[in-house]
Amino acid sequence: MLKTLHYIASIGIVSEQPPSGDDSLRLREDVNQRILAVLGRALCIRHVDAGSCNGCELEIHALNNPVYNIEGIGIKFVASPRHADLLLVTGPVSRNMEAALLRTYEATPDPKLVVAIGDCGCTGGIFGESYACRGRVSNVVPVNVAVPGCPPNPTRILQGILTAVTHGAGDAAVGG
């Protein structure tokens, strides 16, 4: 126990400042005032892997590490779409996941936001559209913000999330 406490004290706080949003990532401008008023600075995210290679997941995980410390800015990942304000969707949508993604989207209460992550989520990526893939996420559910990269780094992913909860050209987080 003492060793653990000593370790914690010796490391200290390593968290960095979060980035601002980036309007170039925005696909849809239908984020209404109601969402912004409801979400404020407390945002609940449900991640859905709809066909990813698991590369984007590695970088999404990193948002929870103490350096990015996403919970420190009021954003947390939740275990059910019913608790979520925002879906973070990866992958070219595989046909075998299409129904599950639609059901997850439907289970998420309105108003809701969708952020597509990675080249595959943005365009279908290297997998494209085929007998097995529906391609980009917006082929299956409406997408507000899309973050390219293979995989995008945690800062870009966080920018995408923050872009979705800000409106217009401003870069201030909502409620700030």
Place this chain on the structure above:
Amino acid sequence: MALAAWLARGSPQEGAARLLALDVTRDDWRRLARDVAGAGGWLAMLWAGASARGKAARIHAVYQADGHGLVATLELDAGADCPGIEDVFPAAGRMQRAMQDLSGVPSTAADSRPWLRHAAWPPSFHPLVDATPFPPSGEPAVDAYEFVRVQGEGVHEIAVGPVHAGIIEPGHFRFSIVGEKVLRLEERLGYVHKGIERRFTDMQALDGHRLAARVSGDSAVAFSWAYCQALESLCECEVPVRAAYLRALCLEIERIQNHLGDLGALGNDAGFVFGLTQFSRLKELFLRQVEAALGQRYLFDAVVPGGMSNGIGDDGAQELAEHVALLAIEARQLKNIYDEHPGVRDRFVGAGQLTPGLARRLGLIGLAGRASGISCDARADLPSHPYELLGVRKAVQDTGDVAARVTVRFDELQESCRLIGLILERLPRGPHRVDEGVPAADKLAVGWVEGWRGPAIVALEVAADGRVSRCHPHDPSWQNWPALEHAVIGNIVPDFPLINKSFNLSYSGHDL
């Protein structure tokens, strides 16, 4: 026939070191499997080669036995079924079902349920032998899969997935339980089937490494190296020694990245959030150091045909070596904390046990195999350059529980740090890439690289126009997913996430 007699009949096989090729008859197919099993060998992979609808099929099985990889090939008559070997190697069952789904080659096995095919395309369509166009897609449908039912007083089912509660890949788990105790787990996978093997056939062989790197994103180096190894042997291309060392460097980096991530997650699943915090911090700092040295946090397109896409500067190499030396010290301190924490020990010891006998029977491989006393590691057993010069020390435990898999990860983390130090110290000068040349057509080559999870194996055939005619990547999760079903029997449901994480098997790499 004794195994030695089969090996004596083999001829050299293109691809990784110590591989032999062997053409067998239909009667020999099962005999060979039994003899390999009898000699303590194991099934590495099973697939159908390039073919077209209505044409004869070639099926291949790769075994590892007695210090060799043995690539067996059987020419099937058109319409003939594959003699099942699932009674000898249980993991073959799902590989045979996948072969039916994708190549239309049925097997004689009793379980003929579809495996990778859900409701998205009709049973009459076999993506690896049918020419386009693809079948039209209708409304997204969900099929009724026949899970095995467990009956009796108080038995009920818990259905989990495909969308899970964490940041994790999708799959379905059907638990049959009484109280909190798991009587049976049945997995259903295939949700992230992306048609990768079919996609390969649209590509030039010289571009295929990019897709191979994305078979399973956490094993990008392992698969892209295995792909390039197969391709380069078809090209008769020898990569520069500096490139070989840099590939090994990247492979060990990938191993460290995954072990750091999983060791933190395992602490978290045992209720020790400190572990997740500190390991995820260490991982982030390591990723940044890797990016500074090699230009990418995750090394997706580092390994390319003919060598490496980027070299490493002297300063970058020096800083990376220093970082890794400090990382090893800190990981040792964290291991002490894990080892001495009574709550963590209580959750780890005895959970999800696969005894060496059961593990051998199930054909467990890779990291999980080594935690159950199965001492196989291609870096030591079938070493590709430069591993034969590095003297890899295998990490082996024999209790087969979560604690053993955690110990193997800690030991491999230390060993990878040592290897990185050695690689950077000995890193030869010279070019990091050469012209790869032109691949020979209509020959089979097999690449074999020990990724962090276990052997990443890639079989490659190239057409005369330079296109991939068949590429079959194989993730060790094919062997270890069925074994996980056994590991959870008798455990309580709340221990499942911990047990599952201790294996951390791939969905994407399995579902292809």
